[in-house]
Amino acid sequence: MEICIIGAGHVGLVTAACFADLGHKVICVDNDAKKVATLRKGRSTFYEPGLESMVARTLKKKHLSFTTEIAEGVRRSQVIFIAVGTPPLASGEADLTAVEEVARQIALAMTSYRLVVEKSTVPVETGRWVHRTLKSFVRKNVPFDVASNPEFLREGSAVHDFLHPDRVVIGVESQAARKILTDLYKPFKAHLMVTDIASAELIKHASNAFLAMKISFINAIGSVCERVGADVEKVAEGIGMDRRIGRSFLNAGVGYGGFCFPKDVEAFIRIAEKIGYDFDLLKAVKQINDDQRRLLIKKVEKHLWNLKGKRVGILGLAFKPETDDLRFAPALEVIAALIKAGAKVIAYDPCAMPEARRHLKGVGFAKDPYELARGADCLVIMTEWKAFKELQLNRIKKLMRQPVIVDGRNIYDPIEMKRLGFDYACMGRSGAV
Numbered sequence: 001m002e003i004c005i006i007g008a009g010h011v012g013l014v015t016a017a018c019f020a021d022l023g024h025k026v027i028c029v030d031n032d033a034k035k036v037a038t039l040r041k042g043r044s045t046f047y048e049p050g051l052e053s054m055v056a057r058t059l060k061k062k063h064l065s066f067t068t069e070i071a072e073g074v075r076r077s078q079v080i081f082i083a084v085g086t087p088p089l090a091s092g093e094a095d096l097t098a099v100e101e102v103a104r105q106i107a108l109a110m111t112s113y114r115l116v117v118e119k120s121t122v123p124v125e126t127g128r129w130v131h132r133t134l135k136s137f138v139r140k141n142v143p144f145d146v147a148s149n150p151e152f153l154r155e156g157s158a159v160h161d162f163l164h165p166d167r168v169v170i171g172v173e174s175q176a177a178r179k180i181l182t183d184l185y186k187p188f189k190a191h192l193m194v195t196d197i198a199s200a201e202l203i204k205h206a207s208n209a210f211l212a213m214k215i216s217f218i219n220a221i222g223s224v225c226e227r228v229g230a231d232v233e234k235v236a237e238g239i240g241m242d243r244r245i246g247r248s249f250l251n252a253g254v255g256y257g258g259f260c261f262p263k264d265v266e267a268f269i270r271i272a273e274k275i276g277y278d279f280d281l282l283k284a285v286k287q288i289n290d291d292q293r294r295l296l297i298k299k300v301e302k303h304l305w306n307l308k309g310k311r312v313g314i315l316g317l318a319f320k321p322e323t324d325d326l327r328f329a330p331a332l333e334v335i336a337a338l339i340k341a342g343a344k345v346i347a348y349d350p351c352a353m354p355e356a357r358r359h360l361k362g363v364g365f366a367k368d369p370y371e372l373a374r375g376a377d378c379l380v381i382m383t384e385w386k387a388f389k390e391l392q393l394n395r396i397k398k399l400m401r402q403p404v405i406v407d408g409r410n411i412y413d414p415i416e417m418k419r420l421g422f423d424y425a426c427m428g429r430s431g432a433v
């Protein structure tokens with residue numbers, strides 16, 4: 001198939017490269033000329049395992065190409081995926097300006113039938129607006145369809161997730177759209193669910209809201225555990241063995257971050273409000289998540305007393321391992337609070353350092369965890385990178401000014417940390433302080 005993907009970001013670029021690798025002819029459009037220039041050289045603009053080699057390979061085979069012109073993409077394709085960002089507005093609602101602008105430009109460029117697919121995460125009823133925008137700007141008698149095909153990939157394993165999804169959800173309102181998208185996804189060994197557009201849009205928001213709820217739920221349980229000397233890791237294991245519940249996303253810690261959960265939970269609350277439903281449950285999910293950051297700072301204060309002038313090392317900046325994505329990363333909030341309290345903050349991340357140097361002001365950077373530990377009064381674990389689980393903790397302890405570790409991701413064993421002589425605080429575990 002000839003496919004156009006608009007937006008060469010974390011979702012768009014992965015989608016483009018994967019479809020191209022499956023043999024389709026894909027043109028990827030982005031309005032950031034610098035990004036397009038980098039991509040044309042076969043280089044990825046962000047870190048994602050396996051992505052750069054796939055981009056280079058498919059470019060070389062001429063299955064993939066890049067442009068800044070939506071019109072060119074529309075001319076050369078039958079199916080057009082919109083994968084631009086839908087960031088939060090100050091009100092918490094999703095900013096759909098880019099989606100609308102792209103829809104308008106697609107309409108202006110269309111001369112014959114096209115299928116326009118929402119891939120971006122959008123509030124329910126966006127499909128209707130996209131349809132209306134296309135209808136307003138398209139030339140007379142040019143037919144089109146709108147569909148929804150939400151994406152469930154996880155950053156850090158995006159290529160694998162895209163190619164091996166649990167399910168593919170397709171929201172369509174015509175037989176033509178249904179046929180194109182079911183043909184496109186036929187080679188995927190996944191359950192294909194075909195539904196109406198509004199249900200497909202809701203499936204995405206409801207999935208992210210549910211996963212965020214699981215995280216906040218176990219964090220609430222963690223707060224109870226701390227008060228009675230129980231261990232949230234054991235509780236999570238125990239309840240997770242129930243197949244109706246499952247163990248995944250029951251990881252207590254500093255809470256969720258990234259470009260999806262915070263904005264999608266917020267946007268879902270707002271869209272529900274707009275249509276007359278007060279989504280109190282999701283408001284609590286968000287509140288618990290915000291509280292986890294404050295809880296972590298309290299733990300640092302409890303161990304260091306005054307923060308002013310104390311040297312605090314942040315281990316991990318990315319919102320999760322295997323990515324350099326700093327968007328809405330919990331580390332950023334924690335760093336801001338520590339700096340505000342007068343601490344001297346130094347940071348290290350195995351992957352996100354170039355991004356961090358560009359965006360973080362007033363923070364020092366270390367070249368590795370051991371340099372970070374030198375002279376530190378406290379280390380704070382913010383991302384559960386595998387490399388942090390394998391640190392030589394004896395060496396770390398010798399380098400620190402005070403052996404304090406506040407573990408926002410529960411990556412160490414509290415008993416072992418005590419044995420090694422650390423003042424160790426973690427989240428929701430027995431002995432956690």
Ligand SMILES: NC(=O)c1ccc[n+]([C@@H]2O[C@H](COP(=O)([O-])OP(=O)(O)OC[C@H]3O[C@@H](n4cnc5c(N)ncnc54)[C@H](O)[C@@H]3O)[C@@H](O)[C@H]2O)c1
Nearest residue numbers: 007008009010011030031032084085086098120121151155
């Ligand atoms: N990041 C994830 O893990 C993930 C997973 C599933 C769904 N989503 C959703 O997918 C959408 C995109 O997210 P992302 O993380 O890929 O964002 P991103 O910021 O990484 O990428 C968006 C891209 O769109 C481009 N763009 C913006 N406006 C444009 C325009 N008018 N014309 C052409 N290009 C334009 C930007 O330059 C950028 O490269 C969001 O709705 C997000 O919620 C993200």
